[in-house]
Amino acid sequence: MRAPVLYVAVLLLVAASGALAARCPTDCDKCNTKGQCLKCNDGYALTPKGKCIACKVPGPLGDFCTNCDGNTKYCRACYNWEGEGTGVYAKNGRCERCPDPNCEECHNGSGKCRTCFRGMAISKKTGKCTNCADKNCITCDSSLKKCSWCYSGFAPNASGRCVPCGVANCHSCSAPGKCESCELHYVLMGSKCQKCKVAGCDECKPGNPNVCEMCEGAVDPVNGKCPKA
Numbered sequence: 232m233r234a235p236v237l238y239v240a241v242l243l244l245v246a247a248s249g250a251l252a253a254r255c256p257t258d259c260d261k262c263n264t265k266g267q268c269l270k271c272n273d274g275y276a277l278t279p280k281g282k283c284i285a286c287k288v289p290g291p292l293g294d295f296c297t298n299c300d301g302n303t304k305y306c307r308a309c310y311n312w313e314g315e316g317t318g319v320y321a322k323n324g325r326c327e328r329c330p331d332p333n334c335e336e337c338h339n340g341s342g343k344c345r346t347c348f349r350g351m352a353i354s355k356k357t358g359k360c361t362n363c364a365d366k367n368c369i370t371c372d373s374s375l376k377k378c379s380w381c382y383s384g385f386a387p388n389a390s391g392r393c394v395p396c397g398v399a400n401c402h403s404c405s406a407p408g409k410c411e412s413c414e415l416h417y418v419l420m421g422s423k424c425q426k427c428k429v430a431g432c433d434e435c436k437p438g439n440p441n442v443c444e445m446c447e448g449a450v451d452p453v454n455g456k457c458p459k460a
């Protein structure tokens with residue numbers, strides 16, 4: 232008796248969800264209630280009728296185009312993918328590598344560098360991405376001498392030089408002597424690192440060397456202890 236009712240209900244539900252899904256055109260990020268797209272996903276152009284069509288920007292880096300407006304062949308903005316080598320920017324409708332090969336992100340249009348690779352900054356002398364004076368520095372100012380962020384095991388001192396954390400078995404510190412995280416098998420106790428006391432444990436709970444948070448081999452601990460291998 233109830234089966235047909237359920238069947239109809241399910242059908243209605245399927246139809247309704249289908250209608251909802253059909254509202255926004257494919258490749259659309261935002262649409263109005265009439266189902267017209269207002270903003271397409273990256274890499275798609277909005278047509279006057281509110282549909283989205285893929286950008287077709289010529290050239291070897293054409294696929295990096297994120298915004299081709301109404302003209303699918305003319306790119307206005309290209310994808311700058313952090314950590315993917317020299318950045319990509321839009322120039323005369325195409326996608327190209329930033330003019331400075333050490334630049335990770337440059338401005339669409341002008342190609343002016345915004346961010347250099349790690350360990351580099353835009354030198355105020357040359358205007359180019361140049362290595363920070365300190366080889367342990369990740370982020371320095373345009374003089375290249377003042378560091379604000381150092382690699383693990385180092386922290387900037389008051390004059391912006393990367394100096395060792397100065398805490399035994401410390402992995403990273405916020406300032407010299409102020410450890411923030413310890414090496415494997417060590418646990419942060421205040422700003423020092425102590426040996427973790429749980430057998431088979433990689434990471435103890437900060438402040439408690441008797442409770443394990445992560446066992447060797449990324450195994451979850453049971454009640455703070457590690458299962459025997």
Ligand SMILES: *[C@@H]1O[C@H](CO)[C@@H](O)[C@H](O)[C@H]1NC(C)=O
Pocket residue numbers: 297298307308309310311336337338339345
């Ligand atoms: C270039 O355009 C992309 C996509 O709109 C944007 O994400 C990026 O921030 C722009 N880059 C610059 C430096 O203007």
Ligand SMILES: *[C@@H]1O[C@H](CO)[C@@H](O)[C@H](O)[C@H]1NC(C)=O
Pocket residue numbers: 388389390391392394
């Ligand atoms: C920072 O470290 C450098 C290099 O070790 C040192 O010459 C400088 O005096 C230090 N600055 C301060 C404020 O401690």
